[in-house]
Amino acid sequence: MNTQDAAINPRITPGPPDPVGPEVNPFADVDFCELERSLRRPRTLVDLLLSNLVSAMTMLALIPLFSVVLMLLWRGGQRLSLDVFTQLPPAPMEQGGGFGNAILGTLIMVALAALISIPLGILSAVYLAQSRPESPFAGAVRFGAKILTGFPSILAGVFAYGVLVLTFGGYSAIAGGVALSILMLPTIILTAEDAIRMVPAKMRDAAIGMGATPTQTTWMVLLPTAMPGILTGIMLAIARAAGETAPLLFTALFSNYWLFRGGFDLKQPTASLAVLIYNFAGMPFDNQVDLAWVAALVLVLLVLVTNLIGQAFSRRQIHE
Amino acid sequence: MRNTTNAEKLSKARIDTAQRSAKETASNGVVIDCNIDELYYSTFKAVRDTSIPVKKNRITAFIGPSGCGKSTVLRCLNRMNDLVRGFRFKGHVHFRGKDIYHPSVDATAVRRFIGMVFQQPNPFAMSIYNNVAFGLRLNSYKGPVAEKVEDALKRSALWDEVKDKLQKSGLSLSGGQQQRLCIARAIATEPEVLLMDEPCSALDPIATRRIEELMVELKTRYTIAIVTHNLQQAQRVADNTGFLYVDTSDGGRCGYLVEFGESGQIFNDPREQYTKDYIRGEFS
Amino acid sequence: MSDINQISRPPTHSQQVVDTAFRWLCCGFACLSVLMVALIMLEIAKDAVPAIRQYGPGFLAGTTWDPNTGQFGILPEIWGTLYTSFLALLIGTSFGVAAAIFLSEGFLAQAVFQILKAFGLQFHPVLGKLPDRAEVLLKNLIELLAAIPSVVYGLWGLFVIIPLIRPACNWLNLKLGWIPLFGTTLTGPGVLPAVIVLAIMILPTITAISRNALVSVPPKLRMAAYGMGATRWETILAVILPTAARGIAGAVILAFGRALGETMALAMLVGNANRISVSLFSPANTLAALLANNFPEAAKKDVGVLMYAALVLLAITLFVNIIGSIILQKASAGQEGGK
Structure with missing residues (x-):
């Protein structure tokens, strides 16, 4: 994880007031402990949740395929x-x-x-x-x-x-x-x-x-x-x-x-x-x-x- | 039965050749006389004032910096430019005294007598044998196809490498072999003229050498026109050389012929300043 | 020029004739193909004319279908067609786009890679290819959904889906019956089973086209977003999906067209009841199912009415399909321009 994004991307966290201001050290208010990946941060959590949701939905979409195939083999295969x-x-x-x-x-x-x-x-x-x-x-x-x-x-x-x-x-x-x-x-x-x-x-x-x-x-x-x-x-x-x-x-x-x-x-x-x-x-x-x-x-x-x-x-x- | 007919045909062909050469000495041995006053792609003027005679059993090279229109001129000689939309030109191209751009002339017919070898080796996705036999089938040749194929492959110095795998795909060969296969394909129908558009630019030096040797051998039977931007190559193989240069004076990029003559003269004693500079490598 | 040598010769006369004839033949066939759509429309319209004269626009608003009394109206069918297609689209789109994202953003390849890495096998000559293989396999499996004939889905819906969902549906009706959506019980065929099967059937279309749109988002945009520290999902939601939005929209509309015209699964599962209801569990009918059920035993005099209904279906699907195609065309043109 990159910490700078928190400072630069205003959509996620409000950044420092003016990044191009002359005397501002852009890293002054960055706590480098934030570099660690943590599920307590909402963006990491959302990321994980969405990934799992999408994976689950894809797998769910395949269930009908397997169900159809199994039913065909089971009910059709008998006769x-x-x-x-x-x-x-x-x-x-x-x-x-x-x-x-x-x-x-x-x-x-x-x-x-x-x-x-x-x-x-x-x-x-x-x-x-x-x-x-x-x-x-x-x-x-x-x-x-x-x-x-x-x-x-x-x-x-x-x-x-x-x-x-x-x-x-x-x-x-x-x-x-x-x-x-x-x-x-x-x-x-x-x-x-x-x-x-x-x-x-x-x-x-x-x-x-x-x-x-x-x-x-x-x-x-x-x-x-x-x-x-x-x-x-x-x-x-x-x-x-x-x-x-x-x-x-x-x-x-x-x-x-x-x-x-x-x-x-x-x-x-x-x-x-x-x-x-x-x-x-x-x-x-x-x-x-x-x-x-x-x-x-x-x-x-x-x-x-x-x-x-x-x-x-x-x-x-x-x-x- | 077939042997006798073939022998007859061959002797007839010899007589034809003899008559033809008689005819050609009269016109100074010029097979293709190309005279381009102005050549356009849509509104873009690509070439002007270029006139090159391609002589029988000689290798004629077109040299010049990239973008000078040498390939364009070459493609005019067998009407390949017809495929480009918006192509038109003023002037004439005479093949054995006949204007190939005359409305009554069929472009496909022209291309059967003036074969072409392209910059990129372009064998068809079929067997080596069928690649070479392609032209024979095109002309619905009734004679012994296998012999012709073998002959063409031998003359293009490829036979020894492929004789055991004639049914393999032409695409399975190496780049240099593919290009020689394309040459074999082009000469199998015994065209009058062979146009070669930078035939070695996609090949390594060893393959290039082989193709050059091949060209020198082939010129005893064919007339060859070659585009190259490798000066040494032109010097090594060409009998005549035309130097084209780009004129940017009126804002466009228009190629024109600066100088044409025997290769020895062009490379050792050029008349024009541009030619001198180019050959000395002062610009490229 | 033919005296030059014995092999090369100009194209013979017959070759030239064949050449010209063949080119005209190709052109003629191409004309025929493009005329096919027009031909179909004309034929159906021609046969529908008597019915249009007789019933006029009131046909579209009528709610009874009774060959005995000669009363015909297709409002319930129009409603059923749009309602089932819309619901199927809701389900199909959410699952289809999810699968497209899953397939295009390398989720599976990454997961397999992680598993292999845990065993230290990620660069194994055979197993190392597994991540990419798995993704291709999954893509093929989803496409396989489209290969199964719709009548087989109908059979499956009849004997698997309906028994499976009936208890849940009736429980919902019991507890939440005051909500119009659950207003009736599911006795057999009905809207919900039809919608579920329809959604499965349009899912591969949505996934395939959406995946194409997602994959063709220029990698530089993705890199730009990652380079700014966006997380994977911030990149997907803020950059990739908006860029591919047009392609996905086209996919959804084409799938809608598919759903509107789908016949067999609906004819088997929707219940063929001439009624207008928002309940998910009530039987209904669609235009395509109406045609499928009535055409085989139609009396000569009723054919015109059915042709009229076919014309309405044609008009709706054609409209939706043309819109979808245009959106997709614009989407791909826009993407090429962006590169």
């Missing part, structure tokens, strides 16, 4: 077996069953969403990264993407409902995929733009200096070099989409049957893990509730693994 991956959802009062169709539905709809949003997102990012950062159009695209990130996911569902379900008269995996793709798009655009911008300018110059056209520069240098970062973004977007429920509630709805029952058809209601959890959680049957917990465990594992893969990619990114 986890091969059956849940292969069987269909049980009817009320029925025992056993699983949610194989929901896993398949989630995978298919996320793949569909990825198919739409990845090309759209990466090419938009290429455009953004090559235009000047301060150009108004690029700014508008970036702002739009940022707004879309904070967009309520249910509105993406409302949009897909209005465009696809109302128009083509039915709930479908396609409508679900479109709704999810809207949620994936901004994440992909923003992370891919960042990744492309992080490619060292000297590499771009080298390609241009050899006479590469802008397209060749993009495909042969920028995208390969930025690939780890772009993949990170894609993985994050997929993880987010896989866990989304709200946009699927009234676009893909739910189904108790396999998607490819009677031919592979994406234009029929489709089950997904997230909607299954929602539906089963509210049912008054223990079997369904148990299955909801197993489904939650599977979903969280799916999301976490995707996230971890994404983070593994991000470590391979090249910086300037």
Whole structure:
């Protein structure tokens, strides 16, 4: 602890009347015993209290995480077996069953969403990264993407409902995929733009200096070099989409049957893990509730693994 | 089958070269004729009255104090300045008699014939092999890529050091090796001219020596223009030297060519007072 | 020029065509992406028009929702949305900013270092890295909170939070029932469980953005404060937090936007009751939960009304999000200028 602060910082203790006065010895009224750290002084005590408060609050904030994980392992782990991956959802009062169709539905709809949003997102990012950062159009695209990130996911569902379900008269995996793709798009655009911008300018110059056209520069240098970062973004977007429920509630709805029952058809209601959890959680049957917990465990594992893969990619990114 | 076609191609190339050199003797062996009256970045006048002929199979060095615009002039020669917003200039740059700034000319095409090695070694984040093969792919080269890569690496004196690790990343090499890799990358496509923008400024003395030896070897096949602020380097390698200086008379910092000539003459018997002072080290 | 040698040649015609086409494609896709927001708004607005004509602004003030009689009003939902989000923001901000401070000011690294020092291991080749590792780990754990799907939080709230808080809530109602906040008993789903889960869900957003703002406070300011003898908390409160205030404000507003639009946890926990009450234990409803519950079995004629409600939600969240983004943009611009 420094004693001078008590003299200099007027907010803490009123200092000597005029520190620049000619004949004043600034240390005249300083008792050097004050150098010792003492909890009796309010500022030390407050410091300690606040530090402990902040530490406690941070730890408290982590309790839900551990609680969720433990509950998933405890309640979900009990019923986890091969059956849940292969069987269909049980009817009320029925025992056993699983949610194989929901896993398949989630995978298919996320793949569909990825198919739409990845090309759209990466090419938009290429455009953004090559235009000047301060150009108004690029700014508008970036702002739009940022707004879309904070967009309520249910509105993406409302949009897909209005465009696809109302128009083509039915709930479908396609409508679900479109709704999810809207949620994936901004994440992909923003992370891919960042990744492309992080490619060292000297590499771009080298390609241009050899006479590469802008397209060749993009495909042969920028995208390969930025690939780890772009993949990170894609993985994050997929993880987010896989866990989304709200946009699927009234676009893909739910189904108790396999998607490819009677031919592979994406234009029929489709089950997904997230909607299954929602539906089963509210049912008054223990079997369904148990299955909801197993489904939650599977979903969280799916999301976490995707996230971890994404983070593994991000470590391979090249910086300037 | 392929061998014969290659042999044919090679003999054709020789004939081409012969015809070309005939053409070039007529124009005094000047490959790039650069004439810059005024060069601006937005409203800032960076260079004026600079005219340098780059001669075939010679090393032409640009020397001068920092900020005199020597890199700017070099970057004009393959239109790298096009990337700088607000760049414009009055004058002309002729490459083999053709104006490269003519509206009908594609800048990317120009850069394929006039390669460039940059101040900072800038290999791509790919394998050594792919770095060198990059230019070949760019030009959709149909011939034997592996041979060309080996040839380029040999000519840039890097082959012995990397032949066992061609699939390793180009970024794993040391600074001097990276720069030689960049030279290999640039010469793999056999460009007409090689522009080098202070290629040794980021390297240690030993690596610098190697690059200098390399330049002297390479000039038998290529035409080289180099920017350097190391006078000894220019003296050691250059056949012709242009000295640029900064004119601050009208308040700006505008570079211009003070003197151009054979290196021997510039370094031993400069005509202009500024050149004398600079070479004697009276200012930097 | 193509006669010069055999390898270098100008870009072929097809390369040039591909180049031009690709650049236009990129531009077109970028346009499409930016139009996406507008497209969504237009689509929802278009479908809402009939309902807007029929019910007009009275829709916003009505308090009944009855498809059988055709009476629709969303005032309770608007109230519920704002009320739950506001409460969640109170909790989420205090914890989120505390965690951001904890993570950015090196509390944990220091604590671990002290522990290691007690054993004389602070420069151990492996254990010596522990302080920094611990901090990164904690940061990742907090971010992990954001990775858990909201429907899982809903499930967890339903089976863990509600049973956990119900005795305490009912005790409060018994003893302090005269305070409007505790005016009713908690029978099952209600405002408080929804708020708790919502707060957990927005906490990572607040922590991540606030931490960024705190970390990017120039070190020279910190040094200046320490150099004058300020204690750690005097430095944090008087120098660092004010400097990072804009970034934190942006974080809070973005989190508010998140909370307003959050659907699943609320649809599962808030109780879906069409009533306006300040009681923490009473069931309520929010706009997003209303949409989630009514859309799947909506009759064709009621879709317009739901679209109207969606439009209101869109307007509220868009407004909040735009404000938040602008504040964050200004904050980062200001900080760059300060460096």
